[in-house]
Amino acid sequence: KDKALFGGREIAGKKLAVVGLGHIGSLTARDATKMGMVISGYDPALSVESALKLPRELELSDSIVSAVSGADYISINIPYIKGEGGTHGIIGKDVINHMKPDAVLLNFARGELVDSDALKTFLDGGGRYVTDFPDDVLWDHENAVVLPHLGASTEEAEDAAASMAADTIRDFLETGTIRNSVNFPSTSLPVRPEHAVRFTVVNENLPGMLASITDVCARSNLNIIQQINQSRGTIAYNVIDVDTTAKEDVMSFKSVQEEINAMEGVLSSRIIYNTQTTEEHQDILEGKKST
DSSP states (O other): OGGGGGOOOOOTTOEEEEEOOSHHHHHHHHHHHHTTOEEEEEOTTOOHHHHTTSOTTOEEOSSHHHHHTTOSEEEEOOOOOOSTTSOTTOBOHHHHTTSOTTOEEEEOSOGGGBOHHHHHHHHHTTOEEEESOOOTTTTTOTTEEEOOSOTTOSHHHHHHHHHHHHHHHHHHHHHOOBOSOSSSOOBOOOOOOSSEEEEEEEEEOOTTHHHHHHHHHHHTTOOEEEEEEEEETTEEEEEEEEEOTTOOOHHHHHHHHHHHHTSTTEEEEEEEOOTTOOHHHHHHHTTSSOO
């Protein structure tokens, strides 16, 4: 008889809304699809890399409200970003009011993403909340399940996290690739051609910035082989490969970089030379040799 106290419901056939379709969100969507769930998802900054990982059955929504409407379960997988245009309290009253009365909200991202007072009203009405971020408002609510935040507290997880961090930093330093950043756009350009130098430019996300940057290259007689421009909020990031066939001297590229850095709205820039860059060139860059 006691087993009746632990009744639940099948998840096969239920709808899961995945808010945030990055690495974790896309894995969540794929695993849930394998368990027979119906998936909807929302991510305004969905990258091509993440999109390719999504199950074909997933229905993309144009807003969080649209994604959560009619969902039995809602999984939050977005970064916490402070300030104007950030994600603090993004799961607020306007979103919660469109959730089914008995929906289950799953938050293993950050506690600050949820408006606790609005969620308490939802829980008072029969909704459920599962999280590993306790707060003063919800930690002892009868419809909240608060778990220890121990997801990475294993030797294997810590090793994997350290390895991922090292690989991410190495990719950025060697190729300019940005992955898993909380405040910069995910950006990846194809492998750089052999005779090419790569410029990376961080600038304010303003109209005409990319055109101004490429104009500097044109005035310096640099042929652009390939480029990519991505933005996130107020920040834009550019990766530009230029042909070095007719320009092999390092200092000419430094002068182009200096001109780019002098532009209003440019925050920083880098030049990434290919692996064939000589130690002599590096000495010149670091001011150890005169030209």
